[in-house]
Amino acid sequence: MTTAPAAVPLREADAEAHIGGACFTTGPPGRVGAELEWLVHDRADPRRMVPARRVDAALAALERPGTAGLPCGSRLTREPGGQVELSTPPAASLTEAVRATATDLAAVRSALAGEGLATGPLGLEPVRDLPRVLHHPRYGAMESSFDRAGPWGRVMMRATASVQVNLDAGDDSDGPTGYRYRWRLAHRLGPVLVAAFANSPLWRGRRTGWVSTRQAIWARMDPTRTRPPDADPTDTDPRTAWTRYVLDAHLLCVRRTPPAGWDAPGGVTFRSWLRGALGDHRPRPDDLDYHLGTLFPPVRPRGWLELRMVDAQSGDRWAVPLALAATLLDDPVAAEAAHAATEPLTRGRPHPPTAVWLRAAQRGPADPELGRAVRACFAAADAALGRDPHAAGLRSVVADFADRYAARGRCPADDHLHPDRPARPGPVHRQHTTHQADRPADPPAPGRYRP
Numbered sequence: 001m002t003t004a005p006a007a008v009p010l011r012e013a014d015a016e017a018h019i020g021g022a023c024f025t026t027g028p029p030g031r032v033g034a035e036l037e038w039l040v041h042d043r044a045d046p047r048r049m050v051p052a053r054r055v056d057a058a059l060a061a062l063e064r065p066g067t068a069g070l071p072c073g074s075r076l077t078r079e080p081g082g083q084v085e086l087s088t089p090p091a092a093s094l095t096e097a098v099r100a101t102a103t104d105l106a107a108v109r110s111a112l113a114g115e116g117l118a119t120g121p122l123g124l125e126p127v128r129d130l131p132r133v134l135h136h137p138r139y140g141a142m143e144s145s146f147d148r149a150g151p152w153g154r155v156m157m158r159a160t161a162s163v164q165v166n167l168d169a170g171d172d173s174d175g176p177t178g179y180r181y182r183w184r185l186a187h188r189l190g191p192v193l194v195a196a197f198a199n200s201p202l203w204r205g206r207r208t209g210w211v212s213t214r215q216a217i218w219a220r221m222d223p224t225r226t227r228p229p230d231a232d233p234t235d236t237d238p239r240t241a242w243t244r245y246v247l248d249a250h251l252l253c254v255r256r257t258p259p260a261g262w263d264a265p266g267g268v269t270f271r272s273w274l275r276g277a278l279g280d281h282r283p284r285p286d287d288l289d290y291h292l293g294t295l296f297p298p299v300r301p302r303g304w305l306e307l308r309m310v311d312a313q314s315g316d317r318w319a320v321p322l323a324l325a326a327t328l329l330d331d332p333v334a335a336e337a338a339h340a341a342t343e344p345l346t347r348g349r350p351h352p353p354t355a356v357w358l359r360a361a362q363r364g365p366a367d368p369e370l371g372r373a374v375r376a377c378f379a380a381a382d383a384a385l386g387r388d389p390h391a392a393g394l395r396s397v398v399a400d401f402a403d404r405y406a407a408r409g410r411c412p413a414d415d416h417l418h419p420d421r422p423a424r425p426g427p428v429h430r431q432h433t434t435h436q437a438d439r440p441a442d443p444p445a446p447g448r449y450r451p
Contacts, residue, residue, distance in 0.1 A: 009282035012247075012274045018288060019246050020239035024179050025303035026172045031090040032097035032326045033166035033304075036105065036318050037083050039120035039159070040112065050117065052082050052133040058115035059084070062107060070107055072100035080139050081130040081158030084108070084119070090166065090304075094326045095390045098319050105316075122416065123214040123311025124200035125159035132158055141253035141262035142294075145222070148266055152220040155203075160214045161312035163197070165325040167305050176335040183238040185335060186299045187228055187351040188342035189328060189377070190309050191360035194298075196374045196405070197321050198364040199311035199412040211413035214311050215361035218296070219354075224249040224269070225295045228357070231350035242301055247271040252294040254278070255287065298357070305329075313412060320401045323394050324381050331384035341376035344369060364411040371409050378402040 040055050042048040055078075062069055063076055070076070074088045086108060091097035112118060132139060132154075139157065146153020167186075170179035198211035210216045218226045229245040248271055251264035268277050270291050276282070283291075292302070298309040310321045328338040345352040356370075365371040378398070385395035405411055 016243050019243045023301040024169045029168035029170050031168050032094050033088050033090040034101050035087045035164035037085045037161040039125050039161050041120045043116050043118045047127050058112045070104040072104045074104040080132045080134045082133045121314035126202035127205050130158040137262040144263045145252050152217045156217050163310040163318045163321050165307040176332040190298050191352050191356045192373050192377050194309050195360035195364045195370045197310045201413040201417050210362050211364040212361040323398050327381040327384045334380040334384035337380035338377050341373050366409045374406045378406045
């Protein structure tokens, strides 16, 4: 496609062609990257509010123009609630990605420690109500848009943290290295990753009834931009489903010249904007690119695949979801094993239904069906890491996590729900009520908690 000049309004056909070409860049898979996001706490009193200026002062030496920055070239940014995000450049292999991320993270933690600060251990702020500290028009428009559905957008923006894994989309083949297969497998693995690494069971000092409240919060927001695209069996190419998803997503913001605000009218999709819903204000190519960056499904294609469903992990456990996801998608033997292990989760569809994602967030690997898939995926990853002579140390880290959690039907959330209860040997499952497998449970309503 010949891209229209930036000043020329888009035609719908040009928008469709741009989405398909820009979001799935084909080539041999193998590169690995990460985006690690943390809440920041006061080391002496984690309940104390941490002003943004204190975090800025701690990290100033790593961000000052003309300085060396982070040793391996990662980028530091802030999220609306003051969360710190470390984004790594793509590495040529998993082991290289883990080494580089650990090196840059050590520099960040050292800088924070110098100001008495530390990265938080959870995927959701468990006690504090955090203010928004970034005041770009984008974030004001985001809040206005999300407020139409309740408070959950504000909670997501200000109080959540995650581990994001970035992997190549894949080549143009039909096998495990192909982008069609990898797109399907990434969605099948999504609930497995939610369950295995669930780490956000507390909010406002109380249990919520979910092991990944963060994922439950995402489910309560605008579903046109936060839930997986519908998997139509007639769609043989994921570009088709993704293009439909992009154009039918509601506008989150509309960029305007200051001092005008960026609020978008409710219910207007990008497709309707292309068709004149905002009158003479028609979208241009850069508006479409900006819109793509305001979509937050659990698997987002950006030329590569972003796996966005994992809660932030305590300490250095971020390396485990990075290793598990990369190994299961990039090692062809492990990919086939993971594909088979997740087949029961699909209910005969291309991807797991929404109910399975929510069940993963509510029960984690204590759910028998999800627990089996989690254990099978860890076993496949262990075998693949055993075939890599450079991954012995990483294999041990993954195996330790599997022994502590997956093998026992546990996830990191259990450490916070039952801090005085040691892990017991053998599979164990939290008690839960009988449910209908394909009926999604509702995320917690404001002010209502499960004991």
